[in-house]
Amino acid sequence: MSRPKNQNYKGHGLSKGKEREQGAPIRFKTALMNTLMDVLRHRPGWVEVKDEGEWDFYWCDVSWLRENFDHTYMDEHVRISHFRNHYELTRKNYMVKNLKRFRKQLEREAGKLEAAKCDFFPKTFELPSEYHLFVEEFRKNPGITWIMKPVARSQGKGIFLFRRLKDIMDWRKDTRNSDDQKDDIPVENYVAQRYIENPYLIGGRKFDLRVYVLVMSYIPLRAWLYRDGFARFSNTRFTLNSIDDQYVHLTNVAVQKTSPDYHPKKGSKWMLQRFRQYLASKHGPQAVETLFRDMDNIFIKSLQSVQKVIISDKHCFELYGYDILIDQDLKPWLLEVNASPSLTASSQEDYELKTCLLEDTLHVVDMEARLTGREKRVGGFDLMWNDGPVSRDEGPPDLSGMGNFVTNTHLGCVNDRKKQLRQLFCSLQVQKKASN
Amino acid sequence: MLQEESDLSLIIAQIVQKLKGSNLYSQLERQAWASLQRPEIKLESLKEDIKEFFKISGWEKKLQNAVYSELSVFPLPSHPAAPPEHLKEPLVYMRKAQGSWEKRILKSLNSMCTELSIPLARKRPVGEQKELLNKWNEMGTDEPDLSLFRPVYAPKDFLEVLINLRNPNYENGDSLSFRTHLGLIQVPLKVKDIPELKECFVELGLNTGQLGIDDSTQVPPELFENEHVRIGQKVLAEQDSAAAQQYIRQGSPTALRAELWALILNISSEPEDVLYYEQLKTNVIQHDLLVDSLIYKDVKLTASNDDYYFVFEDYLYQVLLCFSRDTSVLSHFAYNSASPPKSYIRGKLGLEEYAVFYPPNGVIPFHGFSMYVAPLCFLYHEPSKLYQIFREMYVRFFFRLHSISSHPSGIVSLCLLFETLLQTYLPQLFYHLREIGAQPLRISFKWMVRAFSGYLATDQLLLLWDRILGYNSLEILAGDAQK
Numbered sequence: 001m002s003r004p005k006n007q008n009y010k011g012h013g014l015s016k017g018k019e020r021e022q023g024a025p026i027r028f029k030t031a032l033m034n035t036l037m038d039v040l041r042h043r044p045g046w047v048e049v050k051d052e053g054e055w056d057f058y059w060c061d062v063s064w065l066r067e068n069f070d071h072t073y074m075d076e077h078v079r080i081s082h083f084r085n086h087y088e089l090t091r092k093n094y095m096v097k098n099l100k101r102f103r104k105q106l107e108r109e110a111g112k113l114e115a116a117k118c119d120f121f122p123k124t125f126e127l128p129s130e131y132h133l134f135v136e137e138f139r140k141n142p143g144i145t146w147i148m149k150p151v152a153r154s155q156g157k158g159i160f161l162f163r164r165l166k167d168i169m170d171w172r173k174d175t176r177n178s179d180d181q182k183d184d185i186p187v188e189n190y191v192a193q194r195y196i197e198n199p200y201l202i203g204g205r206k207f208d209l210r211v212y213v214l215v216m217s218y219i220p221l222r223a224w225l226y227r228d229g230f231a232r233f234s235n236t237r238f239t240l241n242s243i244d245d246q247y248v249h250l251t252n253v254a255v256q257k258t259s260p261d262y263h264p265k266k267g268s269k270w271m272l273q274r275f276r277q278y279l280a281s282k283h284g285p286q287a288v289e290t291l292f293r294d295m296d297n298i299f300i301k302s303l304q305s306v307q308k309v310i311i312s313d314k315h316c317f318e319l320y321g322y323d324i325l326i327d328q329d330l331k332p333w334l335l336e337v338n339a340s341p342s343l344t345a346s347s348q349e350d351y352e353l354k355t356c357l358l359e360d361t362l363h364v365v366d367m368e369a370r371l372t373g374r375e376k377r378v379g380g381f382d383l384m385w386n387d388g389p390v391s392r393d394e395g396p397p398d399l400s401g402m403g404n405f406v407t408n409t410h411l412g413c414v415n416d417r418k419k420q421l422r423q424l425f426c427s428l429q430v431q432k433k434a435s436n
Numbered sequence: 437m438l439q440e441e442s443d444l445s446l447i448i449a450q451i452v453q454k455l456k457g458s459n460l461y462s463q464l465e466r467q468a469w470a471s472l473q474r475p476e477i478k479l480e481s482l483k484e485d486i487k488e489f490f491k492i493s494g495w496e497k498k499l500q501n502a503v504y505s506e507l508s509v510f511p512l513p514s515h516p517a518a519p520p521e522h523l524k525e526p527l528v529y530m531r532k533a534q535g536s537w538e539k540r541i542l543k544s545l546n547s548m549c550t551e552l553s554i555p556l557a558r559k560r561p562v563g564e565q566k567e568l569l570n571k572w573n574e575m576g577t578d579e580p581d582l583s584l585f586r587p588v589y590a591p592k593d594f595l596e597v598l599i600n601l602r603n604p605n606y607e608n609g610d611s612l613s614f615r616t617h618l619g620l621i622q623v624p625l626k627v628k629d630i631p632e633l634k635e636c637f638v639e640l641g642l643n644t645g646q647l648g649i650d651d652s653t654q655v656p657p658e659l660f661e662n663e664h665v666r667i668g669q670k671v672l673a674e675q676d677s678a679a680a681q682q683y684i685r686q687g688s689p690t691a692l693r694a695e696l697w698a699l700i701l702n703i704s705s706e707p708e709d710v711l712y713y714e715q716l717k718t719n720v721i722q723h724d725l726l727v728d729s730l731i732y733k734d735v736k737l738t739a740s741n742d743d744y745y746f747v748f749e750d751y752l753y754q755v756l757l758c759f760s761r762d763t764s765v766l767s768h769f770a771y772n773s774a775s776p777p778k779s780y781i782r783g784k785l786g787l788e789e790y791a792v793f794y795p796p797n798g799v800i801p802f803h804g805f806s807m808y809v810a811p812l813c814f815l816y817h818e819p820s821k822l823y824q825i826f827r828e829m830y831v832r833f834f835f836r837l838h839s840i841s842s843h844p845s846g847i848v849s850l851c852l853l854f855e856t857l858l859q860t861y862l863p864q865l866f867y868h869l870r871e872i873g874a875q876p877l878r879i880s881f882k883w884m885v886r887a888f889s890g891y892l893a894t895d896q897l898l899l900l901w902d903r904i905l906g907y908n909s910l911e912i913l914a915g916d917a918q919k
Contacts, residue, residue: 203747203813204573233747237574274744277690277895281815284691349743 026367030059034344035351039358045368057367062086062340074315079365082339083218083316088306090320090339092191093126093151095302102305118305120298121334122194126151134192138165145195161195168192196333200326202278204237208335209272209324211411213299213384214361218312220387223303224364225296227380227415228353229272269350276412279330287330295324295332296409300385302334319361356380356417363421370428378424379417382408451506459708460502467495494675498704501677505702508832508908525773525841529603530848534773534840537597541800542777544588549726552584556726556779556794565721572717576740576749582733587803591885594802594838595620595878598848601840618870619855620877625842627853630861633915637907639685647687647899661689668692677702685906687899694815700905701828705821713820716758719796723761727795731756735806744894748813752806755823759830765797768831773841774798799835804882807889808834811897833910837885845910850884851877853914862918880917887913 027049028040036059040046049055059081069084088094099121107115125134127148138146148168150158162168199206212226270278280288299322321341325333343358345351360379363371376383376390383390390408455461468486471477477485490496525531549556560568571578599620606624628636640646647664664686671679672695680699688696698704720728735752739745745752759765769776776798778791809826816822836846843849858866858876869876883891887910888900903912 204750205747237577237750268746270744270747274894278814281690281693282817347743 026057027053027055028057028059029053029055031061031064032059032343035354036343036358039355039362043359043362057365076314077367078315079317079367080315081317081319083215083318084311084313086310086318086339088309089302090337091151092124092149092336093189095306095337096121096124096126096191098305098309099302102301117297118301120294120301120332122196124191124193127190127192129189135165141194145197147193147195149191149193151189151191196325196327198328199238200328200330201238202231202233205233205235206238207231207233207270209275209322209326209332210341211272211295211299211322211324212341212357213303213320213322214317214364214381215303215320216317216364217314218303218307218310221303221307221385222383222387223299223385224378224381225299225384225409225411226357226360227272227382227410227413227417228357229411230350230353231270231272231275233268233270235268269346271349271353272412273414283330291326291330291332292409292411293407295411296384296407298322298324298332298334300389302337303385317365319357356415360417360421370425372428372431375424376408377420379421380415382410384409451503454506455502458502459706460498464490464495464499467493497675501675501699501702504677504681520770523771524769524775525843527603527842529605530601530773530840530842533597533601535775537594537840538774538777541588545726545777545800548586548588554726554729558724560722560724564724568721572721572754574750575753576735578732580729580732582729582736585729585733587734587737588730588800590803591838591882592878594847594885595881598840598851601848617852617855618859618866619852620875621848621852621855623848623852625849625852627844627849627856628911630857633911636909637685637903637912637915639906640903647689647902665689665692668696672696672699675699681906681908683906684902688902690895693898693902697815697825697905698821701825701832703821703824703828705818705824709824710820713758713823716761716823717754719761720757725760725795727760727801728757730801731760731806734801734803738804738890739806739810742807742810742890745807745810745813745890748810751813751817751819751822752809754819755809755826756801756806758823759827760795760797760799760801762797762827763793765799765827765831766793768835769798772835772839773843773846774835774839799830802838804886804890807886811889811894811901814894814898832908833904834887836910837887847885850910850914851881853911854880854884854917857914857918883917884913888916 025045025047026043028046029049030036030040040059041048046057056075056077057079062082065080065082065084069080074080088098099118103115103118106118123137125131125137127134143163145161145163147159147161209229209231211229214224214226216222216224276288276292279291302322318339319341321338323335323338325335327333343354345354357380360381363378364381371378376393384407392406392408467490471486471489474489477489487496490499521531525534568575599622601621601623603623647661668683668689669692671683672692677699680696684696684700703709731753735749735756739752740749766776776793777800779794808830809822812822812826812829816825833845836843837850838847840846840848855877866876869879887904888897892900900912900916904910
C-alpha cells in the first residue's frame, strides 16, 4: 500500500510490510484516460481507487514521479510504471552521453568490432555545452543537413532542420533575447544531430517505426519485446529540397495531424507485420532477418548502456516506445526512446494494438502472481534479454557459440496472443493444482 | 482426327502470325544472325545447329513462354464460320444485355460531361504540362475539386443489371421444385459443382501442401515449406512459364512472388517496354481526359482511405492514367463481350470517320477500379513494370469481372457458381439470409467484382491471386466467397 506524501508514515502495525492477500482486489490508480483506463477497468479483480486512496498499482505520469516517488513508501507487492531516473535513457542528451560512455567501455573491453555495434545513433552533440565540438564536426562535413531537437519536449515540438551555421546563430540570438526579456523561461538544452538524408522510402514517403520494449528490471536486466508495433508515415513525399517543411520530415502523428494533407481516417500507419511482409517481398527474407537482428541489437545495447545508472527498484517497470528510422541500406538508426509512449488510439486497428499491448504488459507485471517466472513468452511479449541473451525454443541448437545465435524475438511476426495466453494460463492452473 | 489436326495447324498458324509482329521475333532473328559467327554453327547443318544454340542459350525457353502466353488467352476452338461477335460472346441475349449496359454507361458519362461543361478531352497548355511533369511522382498531393464528379457506376448498379438478365428461350415454369435456383441470378449457365471443382482444382486438396496453411508457425518448415521454396527457386532459374503456373497453384513464397508472376504473365521489361510506358506518360502530360478526374476521384475514395494501400497512392495515378491512354488494350476486346465506347468529334455525330474510342483504351473506370492495381504495388516498384503487370492482369482476368458474358470465368458464371454452391452445401445459411432479406449475393458481389482487393488482408489476397494465375481462371473467387 502507499501513503501519500502529506501523511506522516508511522508504521501502523498491521499494514507494515504486509503482503497483499491473495484474492483481494487489486487497487489501481491512473491519471490517464483512453486505452489504459479501458484495459484496467476490464481486468477481472481490479478496482479503481481515486484521489488519496491507497493503491497496489499505479500507472503514473512522469511529473508525479518526479515529485512524489522519493517520499512514497511501497509495500513489496506494489508496482509503479516508471523508474525513478528513466530520463537517463529517454532524454536525448543523457541517452547520448550514456551511449558514448558505454561505447568507449566496450571498445576497451571487447575491441573495436564490438564497439561498432553501438553505431546506431547519428552523430549527436549537446548544445550549448558541446558547441565547439559540434562546430568542428560541422566544418568537417560541409553541406550536410543537421536536425536540432529540444532535449525534453515531445510530439515533434521545437524541432527544426538546418544546413548553415548561420541558421543556428540566429536561433541562439533569439533564445538569448527572449531570456533577457522574461526570466521565467528556462534555458533549454538542445541536441544537434546529423540528419539521415537517405531514409528508406515507401511510396515516396518517409516513415519511422514505433516498437515497444517492456523492462521489468535493470539489475538483472530483464526486457521483453512486443511483436506488434507500427510504421508512421509522413503525409507528404520526401525531398531534401524543403528543409523548412516540417510535415515532410517529422513523422510524429502529432505533427502530421496538423498537416493540410492529413486525413484522420487514414491514420497514416502500417502495422509492423505489413511492413515486414513488404520488405520481405522486396528484399528477400535474409535481408529482413538481418535488419530485425540489428534492431534487437539497438534495444539491448541501449538498455545495457544505462543499466548501471538507472536506480533499479523492484517496484518499478517501464514500457518504452522506441523510435527507429531505417535508411536505404536497410540500416536501422535509433532516434529516441520514450518513457511515456502515446496510448491514445488513432484508429480501430490502433486501439486494438494498444489495448492488447497493455493487457499483455499487465500479464507480465503479474500482480495476480500467476506466472512461474520462467516463461519466455507471454501473449505478444517475447523475453528478449534475461541477464543474458534468450534463445528461441525451436530451430537448430546453437553449437558454435555466439555465431548462429537466434534470439527469442519475433518483431513483426504473427501475434497469436489469445491462443498463447489461453494455453499458458491453462497450464499454469494445472501446475498449481498439481503442486497443492 | 483430320479435323483436330487442321484445327491445330490453324491455331499454330494464328499464333505464329501473332508472334511475327512481336519484339521477340526480331530478337530471335538478331540472335540467329549473330550466332552465325559462332564456331559450332556449320553451314551443312545450319537449321539443327541454330536450334541447338537456341536451346542452350535459353531463347527456346523464351519462345515457349511466349507461345504458352498466347495459348492462355487463346479462345476455345469454335466453328470456323462463326462471326467475330461469337468470339466475344456466343449468346445473343448476353450480347444484347452488354450492349444496352454500355449505352447506359456512355450516356451517364456524356451527361456528366455536359452538366459540368467539361470536354471529354483537351490539350493541356504548356504551363500545365510542365507543372504536371514536375509533380509526376507525387500526384497524390494534388487536391483538385472533385466534388462534382461522381463515379460512372458502382458494382451494385452492375448487380442490378445482372439480376434482370433473362434468357428469352428459357421457360422456367412457375412451379417450385427441388431444382429451382433461389438466388438472384436467373440464367441457365453451366457451372461446375463440387466434384468437378475438386477435379479441376486438384492441387488445392487436403492432401497437398499449401502456402498460407502449411507454412504456419505450428508446422515445422521441413515438412513442406522448405522444399516448396527450393522448387520455386528452381522454376525461376529455368525461366519456364508453364512450370511456374503449375507451381504457383500451391501458393508462392513471398520473396519469389514478384518474379513468378512476371514469368507466368510473360513480362520481361525490355527497353522497348519502358519506352512504351514513357510514351504513354507523355500522352498523359499533353492531354487531359475527363476520365482522369474519375480516376482521381476513385483513388481518393477507395485506395487512399485504405489502411494498407494509402501509401501507394502516387503509383496508382501513374499506372491508371497511362492505362487509359493505352490503345494496345483495345486488342483484348476481340475476346471480351464488351466493346469500347465510341465518341464522335464535335459536330460529326454518327459519322464513322470521325469516331474515336473513348477513353483511348476503351475501358471506363468504375467505383473501386483502382483497387485492381493497389495490391500489385506491394510487389512491383518500378512504374513501367508495375504497369505491364497490371495491364496483363487486366486483359487476362479482371475485364471478366465487369462485363456480361457466358464465359465460365465471367462474373455472371461466378455469381451463379457462388449461389449454387451456397444453396447446395449450406442451405440453412442460404435460407436464413434470404429470410432476413439479405440475399447472399448482394453481400459477396462486391468482393468478387474487386477480386477481393480491399476485403482481404494483403498476404491472403496475394495467395488468392496466386491461384488465379495458377489455374488461369477466376472460379476460385466464387469458391472463396462461399467460404
